Amino acid sequence: VFRSTLKSVPHTQNLLNKVKLPFGLVIHPFKDLSSLPVISAGTIVRCKRCRTYINPFVSFLQERKWRCNMCFTVNDTAEEFLHHPVTKTYGEPHTRPECTNSTIEFIAPQEYMLRPPQPAVYLFLMDVSHSAIETGYLQIVCDSLLDHLDHLPGDSRTRIGFLTYNGTVHFYRMSEGLSQPQMIIVSDIDDMFIPTPENLLVNLRESKSLVQDLLHQLPRIHTSDAEGEIDTYSALGAALEVAKKLIGASGGSGDGVPTIHPLHWPRGWLKVSWRTPMQGGWGKPPQAPSTQVRDYYKKLALDCSAQQVAIDFFFFNSHYIDIATLSCASRFSAGDLHYYPSLHVVHNPLEAERLSRDLERYLSRKIGFESVMRIRCTKGLAIHTFHGNFFVRSTDLLSLANINPDAGYAVNLSIEDPLTDMSAVCFQAALLYTTSKGERRIRVHTLCLPVAKTPADVFNNVDCVAVVTLLSKMAVDRSVTASISDAREAMMNAMVDPLKAYKETLPQGMTTAGVYVPKSLSLLPLFIQCLLKHRAFRLGVSTRLDDRVFAMISLKMQPATYAMYDIHPDLYRVDDLHEEGGLTVSGREIPQPNILPLTAESLSQSGVFLLDCGWRLYILVGRLTPQSDDSRDRHLVLSRLVQDRTESSMSTTEFLINLQQKLT
Template sequence: MNQLADKMGTMNVGPGYGYNSQGGTNIPTVALMGVAPRVLDLDMPPPAINLPANSSITDSLHANCDPSYKRSTLNAIPATSQLLQKSRLPFGLVITPYRSVKEGDDPVPVVTDSIIARCRRCRTYINPFVRFVEGGQRWKCNMCYTLNEVPSSFDYDSLTQQPVDRWQRKELNHAVVEYIAPTEYMVRPPQPLVHLFVIDVSYPSVQCGMLATAATTILESLDRIPDDEGRTKVGIITVDSSIHFYNLNTRSGEPQMLVVSDLEDPFLPQPQDLLCNLKECRPTLENLLNRLNDMFKDTQAIGNALGPALQSAHKLISPIGGKILCLQATLPNLGGGALKVREDPKLLGTSKESTLLQAGSSFYKTLAIDCSKTQVCVDMFLFGSHYSDVATLSCLPRYTGGNTFFYPAFTAAKSEDALKFAHELAEFLSQRIALEAVMRVRASKGLRMSAFFGNFFVRSTDLLSLPNVPRDQSYSIEVSFEDNLTIPTVCFQTALLHTSSYGERRIRVLTLALPVTNSLADLYQSADQVAITTLLASKAVERGMSAKLDDARDALTNKCVDILGVYKTHLTASSSGATPNLQLSDNLKLLPLLTLGMLKHVALRGGSQIPSDLRSYAMHLFSTLPSQCLIPYIHPRFYSLHNMPENCGTIGANGIEMPITMNLSSERLERSGLFLLEDSQNIFLWLGRDAVPQLCMDLFGVPNCESVRGGKTTLPVLESDFNRRVNLIVGKTREMRRTSYYPQVYVIKDDGDPALRLWFLSHLIEDRAEPMMSYHQFLGYLKDRVNSY
């Protein structure tokens, strides 16, 4: 029966067609109530972009931007602000300018001849949507319509001294392109890659094993740190109640420790040799990393002066710029930036909870802004046995373009904890990132960027300062109208000026063209539910931190009601009176489910049981994860493993075959089954209490269900076919999310630890979980609101 229910749940009877009061093509419409949501469609591409004929000057398949780099919440743009307001649809962009390129992906084309054609008025880069006029001597900008001279070298290759076909130029055929920037794009020589580690060596850091794991991982990752030009620099500062610097440029090869105890006015003990060329100081650095844990293994210091240590680190690398990687296992309690435990259980779940989600000290935001001005990025690796104040310390990455990683209750004695941290740090160190960057998004006349969400500092009204652009970090931007549009097509162009890990100054340009419409039906038919969810998640986080979590939850629900209400009123036959069902266009049918997923998520969920550290970290992920990670973080993927088809977990034409995604409902669980659920951060294996001994033996190598150890685990590698297939599925799950995050595996036994069981079940968002509604109850609530709309 369960298998039959699975098949029925994934069947699509086919959408009906909504009444289009404005004429034109009817919209494929879906009735939401009474049927399980078709979750397979979360992996569908966004609605097609239907540009007018000949919008692009070449017929290249790559002329418009791939959604993995940039996508709009609307793939048809309203001609007027009144139409946008009437639609109630959010209007914005989701940009992942430096997404990772995996095997099989097309690399970003690079223009190497230093010819950069830009509009003389609005500074737009030439792209596939411009127009050549006057016999090809001039080009008309597709943003402001200014006529510009075509550069004299545009049709000539200076290297081969031969004419070239301009229609083959990369910038006219590709929406995503990168230029090697000439000297006028530099205010100084390109910055080398700089890694300055600030490592907590106080008693808690040594006891939990963070220090030993960090030292070993950095040592083993030295060959993976990008250093093609031999310019990469490294340095190490350790901190407890004092700040310890290390001279890595000694003749003896022995690192020299220099201790600064003045926390009121921290200074650099010597001007040079604290930051050294990686190749030149490699033996001394290895020597230090090998001995680091032993140097502090007997420490009794519980004080930590993170603030002064970060000020010193900033002084050290600010002349060059670079990355400060801070590994912190203690709440800072000495000197500037000292913090106190703010966690107050009485505030959790109340209107004052948002005070715990805001920074507890202005010190770190002020320092972050100083860092941003000098092209210094701070990344935080936080390890907490108790309280870490993620809300305050994540300010540093937020305003410097960095990343926050959080390891609650970390202990290296658990091999899974040590492996997760070591994997994430090693991947992070090996990434080819963009340095000393600024990003600007330009739009066709009549549109402007009005709000920005993500990790950066807004330097002027629309210029984002990013000392560091990590791989796969996402940014959301809200768009508003300045004037009505009288053009058939609008364009958005993102320009990211940066220094590559190879030491080249480059400009990455992303161009997205979208049609303009006067039809409300076209707006709804073009709306991208994934991009809408990504933008709404960022807006909800900002509202929850600046006002109240209740306000954030209400805003999400109200937006959903507005969209359903407008659709009912203007785009269905039952435009007035009570309606027995909720209807929505086929491409938006999962928006209510994703909204419920956000409302039930740790980042926004009500209740008094969620520690502020966990909530703050979840909010950080809401604001920075790319869509391919954020959507499963909101709506996890759920698979049945015990009865999956034989081809699942084997290598097919498109890589490892995955099982069919199931609805997030406990109705799908079987007492004798094995299920996998993943949310891009964790992987859960649910084992039914009546699982047969053969399954336990094949997967875990133990004779029965009672012998399986629940909780955080590492799957054994056995000779059985089933074990091999499950391990491949787990590996594929980790690999397909692209980022540095390494999801841990938890075994959840149906009759095991109640806390683990409850954690797993909280991800089944279609179920009722007090005081939150089930999906069908939520639809009923939305219907009542819409009927009174």
């Protein structure tokens, strides 16, 4: 949930500079948790000066006084806090759940609400232009919605609506007096308006039958030959603008399903380039969109964020659509992005199946509305860069119109004042959100770390996974502001510099030729090599620009666990499993196969192998096994064997030899 790149924090910025390691936090604030203490209290105890929530790392001077672990202010203990809510005892505040759990959730009192909690509102925008309909995606989306209408997060007030668009925008009126939904077409996309003030967003429970009728009808209404002429235009910009007006009054989630750019709408106009350049920052296209166009989508997102609306995008495209520009709408509204290149129900059924599975998760996962997250740290530490999808409202406050359990964030830290007099420092992330049931809650995560006085203490306590996760997000920023080549060089330096610094801390005469790596960083060279071969940063391999951009966006917005599977998948052999050494779960022995190196030498023609990439699982069946089907998709596994040599990249052995040369 909450981890630091350094598990022992240097006591000065000079020491941090000396060890050459990145210092930051990676946070998964809304992670699905199997056990989460929930407290309902009339008064939530916080520091009167810095507003830190009371936590296990405060110190009680006596039962009626406690010292804040962030700013060290002494606070009075509220009378109510002296009563234990579970044991019903009195006078032992340090035993309360708030002081014994580093992650806890409060049911917020009235003072934490600017307005009454709003109902969950979902507005789905679906591209019905010719190229979109040809993919067959509309049937998949409508079927998934029909299957999961009852699982959409919300309560009896939940509202839902639908817009479709091609060269025009189509509204669907679902009122009680109608036997079936009524489609209203607005063709003046230069001056969009809402054609009727009512029954475009309807109560899901009260109008469920009409919603189901519409979802059954949409694939039949919009077919590739439903009309005499082929509509190849996509008024996405107009649809987003009117969706903002429609949903903005109550907040919620706007879900866009575009396949190509808005070609017909002046304010969101983008020219599609059918060429696919490979290099550059985002990979600058020959006809890059102007700053004005990109700023348009950013402004749209900020307007949505101010109205507590998030924009989630699902991209299906076989040609270049400039995801870099469109993604601004999701990035600054705290939305989500999904990408299915060349999806087609007939020609690419794998992507179609993946969309169906992803929608199952997307439509039923927990969600928080009207969210803000503030990160606090001990006096002397400072926050200077955030990573993820959000709008920064102030130096330590993120505005998140929506928060979901698959969203991750990171932050870079610096040491402004010496921590010499401290034995430990603390960090706290507080997420204030509204549940889909309309309840205001505060989820608080607190982390406490010791202070290190020597380089050895720092090097022996590095979280390698957190380091690589943070470096990947920083490398994406460098790619955008400079170039991919600069980002690759920065990642190499981020590996070489700490190892040089570590070697200097070893006693003279102990070091000979070789690569000296502290145990905590033993996997860093492997992970850096994986990043250099990742689709986001690789060179010398033909990579479609939108593929590269989405790979970068994924690294920016994924939590550490998901990101690491994306960077370095786990490979297992699964055709010779044994119960020996397995785990016992509910009385059953679950085999635990060994993780294999990501190299072709780990494979055999007679074996079956599982590649775990986090969001995707691949099974490779050897050609000599009875189940072999000689699939044309074998390259999906073989391309992830990052420890092998390719025409444009080194093997792991060659990479380590090259690293040794850089260290001498």
